[in-house]
Amino acid sequence: MKRILVTGATGNVGLEVVRALHERPDVLVLAGVRDVQRGAEALGAYPGVRLVPFDFADAATHDAALANCDSLFLLRPPQVTDAFGGLIAKARQAGVGHIVFLSVQGAENNRFLPHHKTEQLLIAGGMPYTLLRPAYFMQNFTSTLRADLMEQHRIFLPAGKARFVLIDVRDIGDVAAIVLADPITRHHNQAYTLTAQNRLTFQQMADQLTAGLGRPIAYESPSPWRFYRTKRREGLSRGFVLIMLLLHYLPRFTATPPISDAVSRITGRPPREFADFVADNRAQLLGK
Numbered sequence: 001m002k003r004i005l006v007t008g009a010t011g012n013v014g015l016e017v018v019r020a021l022h023e024r025p026d027v028l029v030l031a032g033v034r035d036v037q038r039g040a041e042a043l044g045a046y047p048g049v050r051l052v053p054f055d056f057a058d059a060a061t062h063d064a065a066l067a068n069c070d071s072l073f074l075l076r077p078p079q080v081t082d083a084f085g086g087l088i089a090k091a092r093q094a095g096v097g098h099i100v101f102l103s104v105q106g107a108e109n110n111r112f113l114p115h116h117k118t119e120q121l122l123i124a125g126g127m128p129y130t131l132l133r134p135a136y137f138m139q140n141f142t143s144t145l146r147a148d149l150m151e152q153h154r155i156f157l158p159a160g161k162a163r164f165v166l167i168d169v170r171d172i173g174d175v176a177a178i179v180l181a182d183p184i185t186r187h188h189n190q191a192y193t194l195t196a197q198n199r200l201t202f203q204q205m206a207d208q209l210t211a212g213l214g215r216p217i218a219y220e221s222p223s224p225w226r227f228y229r230t231k232r233r234e235g236l237s238r239g240f241v242l243i244m245l246l247l248h249y250l251p252r253f254t255a256t257p258p259i260s261d262a263v264s265r266i267t268g269r270p271p272r273e274f275a276d277f278v279a280d281n282r283a284q285l286l287g288k
């Protein structure tokens, strides 16, 4: 039985990795959580998953968590700034055989992204790794973008007509589970960019939301300054608003990221498209 430690196990991606691994009889899922009681509530749908105390900010939790695992799913929570050099060294010492790191599409060419440094540490580190580089999460619509959708029936982002490449986090979970559980080494020292097949503007996403939800969803692209002031007035932190700005404004001036076929190559089926995401999450997107 392969023992796999999943960090960020209660978040968007981690939950999907746990869900996909939990379906496999050959795997013991160790869910790394900061708060075991909250973790038990979040992961209640997956009996058999073992909760393991794990806090990136508390090195004392790392040794015990790493001592009992064969492979590690490593995710960088948005609030964590560490590049994970110490953690990767500890994993190597503990005999962890494989680290699968959740990076970001394009991180290999962007040294300003914190994920870039972690990728470099893994590549130089000499232990088997796999880099997953996902595109823009469709599930941003059920998290960071949800309030605008629910309360104002709109997408409010300074993205103009830029086309975005998307991914459903369920597909990240499915790919990660296959890569982590594989008994042979074909995914070792590989990097996979994970995308759906359609590039969409936010106007096209608004149109698909309108059709799928049966409720008009508008797209408004404010100036960066108006976006900043609006979001600050809504109470979002300065750092978070600046990241939202970078994520949505800069793509107006850069080439649209490439599409990848990695999801279908690894899972044997096509990736979910935005219309699938809307249909499958209709109730949540309608606030029910």
Ligand SMILES: NC(=O)c1ccc[n+]([C@@H]2O[C@H](COP(=O)([O-])OP(=O)(O)OC[C@H]3O[C@@H](n4cnc5c(N)ncnc54)[C@H](OP(=O)(O)O)[C@@H]3O)[C@@H](O)[C@H]2O)c1
Residues within 6 Å of the ligand: 007, 008, 009, 010, 011, 012, 013, 014, 033, 034, 035, 054, 055, 056, 057, 075, 076, 077, 078, 079, 080, 102, 103, 104, 105, 134, 135, 136, 137, 140
């Ligand atoms: N959003 C996008 O479009 C996008 C696209 C590509 C890549 N990404 C990357 O995806 C990652 C975020 O993934 P996500 O959306 O799944 O994140 P998320 O939903 O915010 O979940 C973060 C997880 O990390 C845990 N966590 C937070 N601080 C921790 C700590 N100090 N120690 C241990 N666990 C901690 C949280 O647990 P608690 O329950 O304890 O809070 C939660 O399980 C980022 O690296 C981001 O750059 C995002």
